[in-house]
Amino acid sequence: MKNDPKLNRRKFVSNSAIGLGLLSAGGLAGWLATGRKNNPVAGKTNRPALDPRFTYDVSRFERTDPALLRYSERSSIPTGFPDPSCLAIGWDDTTFIGGDQSVKALSRDGDLQFTVSLTQRPQAMVPTADGRLLIALPDHLEIYDHSGRRLMKGEPLGERVRLTSVAAGGHHIFAADAGNREVIRCDANGRVIARFGRVGAKDGTPGFVVPSPYFDLCYGADGLLWVANPGRHRLEAYTPEGQFELSWGSTSMAVEGFCGCCNPVHFTRLADGRFVTSEKGLNRIKLHDVKGNFTGVVAGTETLVKDLDLARKACANCSIGFGFDVACDSRDRVLALDPATKTIRVFTPNTAGA
Amino acid sequence: MNRRNFLSGSLRGSLMLALGGVLGAVTGRARARNTVWQIDPFQCTQCGRCATECVLELSAVKCVHSFDMCGYCQLCTGYFEPDPNKLNTAAENQLCPTGALVRSFVEDPYYEYTINEPLCVGCAKCVKGCTMFGNGSLHLQIRHDRCVNCNECSIARACPADAIHRVPADRPYQFKSRERKT
Numbered sequence: 001m002k003n004d005p006k007l008n009r010r011k012f013v014s015n016s017a018i019g020l021g022l023l024s025a026g027g028l029a030g031w032l033a034t035g036r037k038n039n040p041v042a043g044k045t046n047r048p049a050l051d052p053r054f055t056y057d058v059s060r061f062e063r064t065d066p067a068l069l070r071y072s073e074r075s076s077i078p079t080g081f082p083d084p085s086c087l088a089i090g091w092d093d094t095t096f097i098g099g100d101q102s103v104k105a106l107s108r109d110g111d112l113q114f115t116v117s118l119t120q121r122p123q124a125m126v127p128t129a130d131g132r133l134l135i136a137l138p139d140h141l142e143i144y145d146h147s148g149r150r151l152m153k154g155e156p157l158g159e160r161v162r163l164t165s166v167a168a169g170g171h172h173i174f175a176a177d178a179g180n181r182e183v184i185r186c187d188a189n190g191r192v193i194a195r196f197g198r199v200g201a202k203d204g205t206p207g208f209v210v211p212s213p214y215f216d217l218c219y220g221a222d223g224l225l226w227v228a229n230p231g232r233h234r235l236e237a238y239t240p241e242g243q244f245e246l247s248w249g250s251t252s253m254a255v256e257g258f259c260g261c262c263n264p265v266h267f268t269r270l271a272d273g274r275f276v277t278s279e280k281g282l283n284r285i286k287l288h289d290v291k292g293n294f295t296g297v298v299a300g301t302e303t304l305v306k307d308l309d310l311a312r313k314a315c316a317n318c319s320i321g322f323g324f325d326v327a328c329d330s331r332d333r334v335l336a337l338d339p340a341t342k343t344i345r346v347f348t349p350n351t352a353g354a
Numbered sequence: 355m356n357r358r359n360f361l362s363g364s365l366r367g368s369l370m371l372a373l374g375g376v377l378g379a380v381t382g383r384a385r386a387r388n389t390v391w392q393i394d395p396f397q398c399t400q401c402g403r404c405a406t407e408c409v410l411e412l413s414a415v416k417c418v419h420s421f422d423m424c425g426y427c428q429l430c431t432g433y434f435e436p437d438p439n440k441l442n443t444a445a446e447n448q449l450c451p452t453g454a455l456v457r458s459f460v461e462d463p464y465y466e467y468t469i470n471e472p473l474c475v476g477c478a479k480c481v482k483g484c485t486m487f488g489n490g491s492l493h494l495q496i497r498h499d500r501c502v503n504c505n506e507c508s509i510a511r512a513c514p515a516d517a518i519h520r521v522p523a524d525r526p527y528q529f530k531s532r533e534r535k536t
Contacts, residue, residue: 019366019367020370022367022370023370023373023377025371025374026370026372026373026375026376026377027374027377028378029374029378047406048406050402050405050406050477051451054405054475054479055479056400056436056449056479056480056483056486057436058486061437199463209427209428211489212489231427231428233429253436260431260486261427261487262488281486281487
């Protein structure tokens with residue numbers, strides 16, 4: 001083979017580059033053409049939009065009658081947590097905010113009093129009358145003193161335990177276990193005494209129906225343990241020993257009842273014993289008297305979720321829907337933990353005794 | 355540069371371009387053969403367009419149910435109208451316009467919900483109800499016993515949430531599960 005005397009290194013490199021460029025351009029064109037040519041109707045099916053019967057529409061329940069509003073939103077407090085999880089108030093209106101793997105205590109004026117570092121995400125907490133802070137983690141309880149020093153770390157409370165709430169009263173600690181759908185009764189040091197409320201347990205209780213991990217409880221000044229039974233759409237009262245006493249609540253999309261498959265997801269009580277309930281799906285925070293009768297709205301869907309798309313994006317872990325944890329202070333203000341905006345939203349009564 | 359050089363260069367260039375085109379087309383076809391279209395249920399916004407945009411007369415998109423996520427609710431918001439007059443299987447209380455969701459008693463107070471696939475049109479009405487109030491165990495998937503695997507999926511083009519992607523053909527479904535929440 002005779003060498004081309006006119007072909008030098010520069011020409012060779014130049015010709016190779018042109019050849020490779022053409023090969024690539026051809027390849028790209030071929031690849032794109034394969035991806036396009038077989039579906040001439042792509043995006044052009046030209047079918048009419050679905051009949052309204054095929055559209056899920058609850059918009060008529062998302063508007064709140066202004067005459068029912070008893071509270072107004074006044075301010076908001078940033079939690080500082082990328083993933084806030086729970087809220088409680090106690091000890092001279094100290095606000096406790098749980099999130100990520102810690103709990104912050106803020107004074108009435110908003111000053112940081114202490115921070116508790118944890119090994120897991122806090123699920124719930126409650127400050128007790130004797131100056132202790134009980135924190136429920138996913139599978140065990142921890143007890144702290146009023147300065148944030150740990151007094152006790154409990155053992156895991158059993159198989160498949162998923163704690164979602166904690167309360168204290170009558171020399172007992174009560175933990176709501178959404179994993180096993182029962183309430184765990186412990187002594188003041190967190191040792192398990194009994195469990196009750198599991199469906200089919202034949203312990204004289206109706207049985208807790210907990211389809212999603214929202215299962216709240218609260219010990220009242222009336223000496224009763226109030227437990228949300230979300231699948232039955234009601235709040236139930238028990239003696240500290242776990243005996244079923246009474247219940248209230250009804251199923252309804254209308255504002256008077258509890259909506260969806262499983263509500264309320266959170267509740268708390270005002271100083272005079274009235275109930276404040278929080279629902280998911282149709283996010284609503286409502287007021288009920290001491291007998292459970294609906295008396296008004298703290299905040300409706302249109303107030304709580306102003307931008308649903310923003311809420312969905314911001315609340316990446318909320319694939320099961322999200323509810324607002326609620327707490328009340330001594331001035332009857334209702335504080336709601338907004339997992340989408342990562343803030344605590346403060347609602348104050350429109351009139352005294354509202 | 356004389357005429358002969360020009361013709362020779364052009365011929366070589368054309369051959370390279372053609373060879374590239376053939377290689378690209380083969381690669382593209384191989385890619386399409388080894389992948390299928392699927393909906394990411396965590397990105398889906400239940401807009402309802404899966405029911406109308408598929409090239410098939412009856413969409414290849416169907417509702418599927420992840421039983422490990424289901425709460426087996428008595429009042430399933432994917433099954434019942436938003437404000438049913440009773441929690442029974444009367445037609446006026448059912449959410450699905452085609453009656454494709456079937457409710458059966460398990461034990462008090464739990465009920466199981468299954469999908470009658472031939473009746474499902476993929477409108478996502480039940481998916482929206484379940485996702486809004488419940489655990490989101492009902493979700494949409496492209497069923498590959500029906501899907502013709504168009505090179506350019508009509509539904510993917512129309513999807514406002516960009517929730518439809520190509521996935522490996524040996525793992526053609528993206529079912530929801532308790533483990534994956536995001």
